[in-house]
Amino acid sequence: MTVIRVKDKEFEPFIPACEIEKVVQQMADRINADFEGKNPLFLAVLNGSFVFAADLLRKITIPCNISFVKFASYSGTSTTSEVKELIGLSENIKGRHVVIVEDIIDTGITMDLILNNLNKLEPAELKIACFCHKPDAFKKSFKIDYTGMNIPDAFIVGYGLDYDGWGRNLPDIYRITNYELRITNDNTK
Numbered sequence: 270m271t272v273i274r275v276k277d278k279e280f281e282p283f284i285p286a287c288e289i290e291k292v293v294q295q296m297a298d299r300i301n302a303d304f305e306g307k308n309p310l311f312l313a314v315l316n317g318s319f320v321f322a323a324d325l326l327r328k329i330t331i332p333c334n335i336s337f338v339k340f341a342s343y344s345g346t347s348t349t350s351e352v353k354e355l356i357g358l359s360e361n362i363k364g365r366h367v368v369i370v371e372d373i374i375d376t377g378i379t380m381d382l383i384l385n386n387l388n389k390l391e392p393a394e395l396k397i398a399c400f401c402h403k404p405d406a407f408k409k410s411f412k413i414d415y416t417g418m419n420i421p422d423a424f425i426v427g428y429g430l431d432y433d434g435w436g437r438n439l440p441d442i443y444r445i446t447n448y449e450l451r452i453t454n455d456n457t458k
Contacts, residue, residue, distance in 0.1 A: 273443060275426050275436040280443035284418065289400075289428055289442065292417040293321070296398060297328030299415060300368065303396075308332045309366040312358070314383065315339040317372035320429035320437070321400045321417075325370060336360050340379050362392045368415075371399040372429050375422065377409030384411055401425070401442075 313322035398415035427439030
């Protein structure tokens, strides 16, 4: 893995695909054990989680369903702190065991909104499975039940994560280079 360019920014190698696969398998093993006999509904948050959700579901061995919702809260490399619902839930989740599948949780603003909306629909339980979590950026207090990796507060692309829609197709995860991070920070002053 070498430094790559996505649009106008440079990204350096961060998490290789082989490590991602191991982490996803470990999460799937825990979920399979925790939901034995419960037929959970996996609710993938688009667009970012589609790669992680596909990999995770291929490793789930218990009976289950999957559905999708879509929210947006990013512009470029920054969160807007404003969440827009673009595609809503079409399933009845009353009494269902639901696992929300998310690619990354940083501030937690989007997930907090999702949890508030879903709790009103009376599921038996709501669990969260996210591949990456940024504890240093996290502003909420909800519990993340299945975390693949805790990572520093740096902007990343690959494995479904994007920069303005680009870079989702990369099998590895890359983080913005220190040089690019300095430029971004200098521009915000």
